[in-house]
Amino acid sequence: MxxxxxxxxxxxxxxxxxxxxxxxxxxxxxxxxxxxxxxxxxxxxxxxxxxxxxxxxxxxxxxxxxxxxxxxxxxxxxxICSPIEGIVISRKVSVGQTVAASLQAPTLFTIANDLRRMQIEALIDESDICKIKTGQIATFSVDAFPNRKFQGSVSQVRLAPTTQNVVMYTVIINVNNEDLALKPGITAKIEILVEERQDVLRIPTQVLFFIPPPEILARFPTSIQENEETETSLVWVQSSASGIYPLEIHTGVSNAIYTEVMNEPFASGACLVARVKEWWTDWFGL
Missing domain, CATH: 1.20.5 (Single alpha-helices involved in coiled-coils or other helix-helix interfaces)
Incomplete structure (x- = not known):
């Protein structure tokens, strides 16, 4: 362009x-x-x-x-804090002492949770352990209060046996200790109510073990033999007419003091022989 x-x-x-x-x-x-x-x-x-x-x-x-x-x-x-609230029973460490951690924790203090609620560890013989059930009432006494009876209830029947010449089982009894009269570690004498009877005829258990002299036994050979065959209990009754004579009875529940009589072969108030000295003195004037 x-x-x-x-x-x-x-x-x-x-x-x-x-x-x-x-x-x-x-x-x-x-x-x-x-x-x-x-x-x-x-x-x-x-x-x-x-x-x-x-x-x-x-x-x-x-x-x-x-x-x-x-x-x-x-x-x-x-x-080091206590895992529970309670009272220190014993102290195993002192101020300034070194505490080393290990696989087996050392015991520093022994603490009681609440002394108003205590437990008794009772050792029961193997022959009686089958009679013990949870909830049964237990009465016990301690030497510190000889005239006082304490009461508790069975809470555990442990199955692990303890063998010390005889086989024993541990029974745990819960006890109220509101007045703090009982102390840890105290020894108690315990009775556990395993069975109860009301309004029955009872006799002293001691009379079941009475054995009269041979001359008295010789007067009742038939009664003695029948008693051995039937495996019933035999007691000796005092009579003003014939001295003493044997009588078969059927026993029920028993403890160290009294035994229940189930068939009631005699009336209440009958005189039973318990010791040789009593009938020997009464009947022979010795």
Whole structure:
């Protein structure tokens, strides 16, 4: 167009300058884009660096928290606290004594939980253990209070035997000790009510073991033989007419003092022989 004289030379130069200017501006835009990309990459690197520093700070915080908890535990372990409220019965350590941790924890103190609620560990012979049940009433006495009877109830019948020449079983008896009269470790004499009878005829248990002299036994050979065959109990009754004579009875529940008579062969108040001296003195004047 310039050669054909359609535009002037100045217009052509202006257009050419505009093209070069636009090319320069375009290159500047590309350069700005590259700068922005570089800044973006730099920002991402900075962000990753900041995130890494943040993770490191969080890790240090967690580490310090763990160390703080360990320090708290160590501080707590410097104080030995009782697991229960109660009364110190005995002390096995002194002030300033070193206590070392081991697989078997040492006994530092013996503590009673509540002396108003105590337990008795009673040893029961194997011949009687089958009669003992939980809930049965137990009465006992101690040497410190010979004229006082205490009461408790059976709470446990332990199955592990204790062998010391004879086989024994441990029975736990719960006892109320509101007045704190009973002390730990005290010895008690215990009676457990295993069976009870009301309004029955009873005799002293001692009369069941009475054996008269041979000359008296010879007077009642038939009664003695029948008693041995039937395995019933035999007592000797005092009579003003014939001295003493044997009488078969069927016994029920018994303890060391009294025995129940089930068939009631004699009336209440009958005189039974318990010792040789009594009937011998009465009947022969010795």
């Amino acid at each position: 310039f050669q054909k004289h359609m535009v002037s030379e100045s217009d052509f130069d202006d257009a050419k300058s505009n093209v070069r200017l636009n090319e320069a501006q375009l290159e500047a835009c590309f350069a700005q884009i590259k700068i922005a990309e570089i800044k973006q990459k730099s920002t991402e690197l900075e962000r990753e660096s900041v995130l890494a520093e943040l993770d490191g700070a969080i890790a240090r915080i967690n580490q310090m928290e763990a160390l703080f908890k360990v320090a708290q535990i160590n501080l707590k372990n410097t104080r």
